[in-house]
Amino acid sequence: MSSLSGPPKFADSYLIEVLDEFGLAIKYVRAAGNQLYYLDKTGAEVGVLDCASGFGSLMFGHNNPELVAHAKSVLDAQTPVHAQFAGYSYGIDVAAALNKIIRRELNTEDKYFALYANTGAEAVEVSIKHAELDRGIRIAELTAEVGLHVDQGRSAVATGATVSADAYALLGLAASADPAEGFERIAAEIGRRNAETSARQPLFLALEGGFHGKLASSVQLTYNEEFRLPFRALAAQARFVPLDRPDLIGKIVDDERAVLFDVAVEDGVVDLIERDFPVFTAFYVEPILGEAGIRPISTELAQAIREACDTAGCPLVADEIQCGMGRSGTFLASTQIGLRADYIVLAKSLGGGIAKTGTVLVHESRYRKDFELIHTSTFGKDGFSTLVALKVLEMLEAEDGLAYRLARERGAKAEAMLNAVRADFPDVVKEVRGLGLMLGIEFHDQGSSSSAEIRDWVEHEALAYVIGGHLLHRHRIRIFSTASSLNTMRFEPSIYLTDEEIAQFDAALRDVCGILRDQDASRFVTA
Secondary structure (H helix, E strand, O other): OOOOOOOOOOOOHHHHHHHHOOOOOOOEEEEEEOEEEEEOOOOOEEEEEEOOHHHHOOOOOEOOHHHHHHHHHHHHOOOOOOOOOOOOOOHHHHHHHHHHHHHHHHOOOOOEEEEEEOOHHHHHHHHHHHHHHHHHHHHHHHHHHHHHHHHHHHHHHHOOOEEOHHHHHHHOOOOOOOHHHHHHHHHHHHHHHHHHHHOOOOEEEEEOOOOOOOOOOHHHHOOOHHHHHHHHHHOOEEEEEOOOOOOHHHHHHHHOOOEEEEEEEEOOEEEEEEEEOOOEEEEEEOOEEOOOOOEEOOHHHHHHHHHHHHHHOOOEEEEOOOOOOOOOOOOOHHHHHOOOOOEEEEOHHHHOOOOOOEEEEEEOOOOOOOHHHHOOOOOOOOHHHHHHHHHHHHHHHHHHHHHHHHHHHHHHHHHHHHHHHHHHOOOOEEEEEEEOOEEEEEEOOOOOOOOHHHHHHHHOOOHHHHHHHHHHHHHOEEOOEEOOEEEEEEEOOOOOOOHHHHHHHHHHHHHHHHHHHHOOHHHOOOO
16 A cells, blocks of 8 residues: 555655555545545455545545536537636636525625635635735725825815814824914825835734635635744734634734824814724634634624624635535535625535635625736636536535535534544543534543553654554544644545444544553554
8 A cells, every 4th residue: 555665756755754654655546425445455446434535625425426427528518628818607607606505595685706716725815815905995095085185184274274283293293383384294294104004014814723725825824833934924914813712803903903194174174083094904714613623613703703804894704615515514604603704715615526626705895896807817717617616506406405404414413423432432532523514523632641652642743643544444444633633533524424434433433532541552553
């Protein structure tokens, strides 16, 4: 199974080296449903239950026959994959289908305009660019208003208006006996201070533990410092909000508040007023934080985020890349916590596990149509991926939303099994979390284990790999920890999860729990 031998490797060589230590460096040759297959030393196929499921990308499983047949028909029909800048694309049909679903789920007639990308991280980047374009336009409009009001103030002074003493005081200027001269000093100081404020780098808001990708801008919104800090200098920064302190959001917004000075003329007196400057580009939220350990956010936090966005005048972006597309049991996980977003980001399962595509849905109140010419992408809405996405949406909605019901029902049965294991091993399993078929199993920290070997694995952040290797080789199950919560294993199979597969995972998990309860590292198998 190991790929360490063979021809030279000019990609993934270090990754293979790391994974091979735990028996996880495997070349899979076939995939179907919830199963991946590799060849053993005799050349025979060995099936593995895939609980990682493309990090949540496989709502309909590997190589779903209906999706594969559709994809083949798209290619057989010689459908144009590339017909960029033609104006009409199949992306229009996908956007219409998405609007129908979201309007029903959110019980609204509001419109959402779609922008396309190749992947989830790229879709986040698209949303960042669009939100910053929107912020820039709002700043330009605000600056133009201030300029107009300064001119009006100048004209008022020229026709006999006086300048308020408070206007001088607010800017720290000495009052002038000559209103015209005094106003010009005020106007110059307004220009200087406003230019200084306008030159501030934008800020983002995000949640502690959040994961929004690893590209140059999206990684700044990802909380894990291992991913983020090496690239801190490349893009605008984020302020991170603790999940259990919704009360801090308002304080953060207040702390970062900035204003532009504006002129107001009333009853023959010229005065100054403060106008809130749009400091924040957007607030990014995963309704279920995936890489933080499969953590659904609370309705209280969702409400506080919405209120903060309204106060700060910045859009709320729901990153539904992993938790959306029905995985939580509803099309949007946001729906279950009452989170109303201005932008919705989708990817992963949107491509049905066979196409790469992502989309950003922007509420009509925020949409900037000029963005369609400023941002383009060769594969962003190609004919193949958009037609696959359209089929995925059709399958999700089929039989009055059977896919959503399966996600809820199968998820509930799997969650009940996981909680039963937790009840039997309370000293090993700390918590079971999630919604639908996006579940996490958190183990208690083993850093003070009586086993020196287990303590060493924890110290080197390797215990999750050891558990993964054991589950693979002893139980034919493929599973990983979440990226920023190494004690939490993700469980994200397709909606076609069977009772037998649930029982298989039950037995395997109980085996792992027994080993950790007994602190017997010798029973772990990784080859």
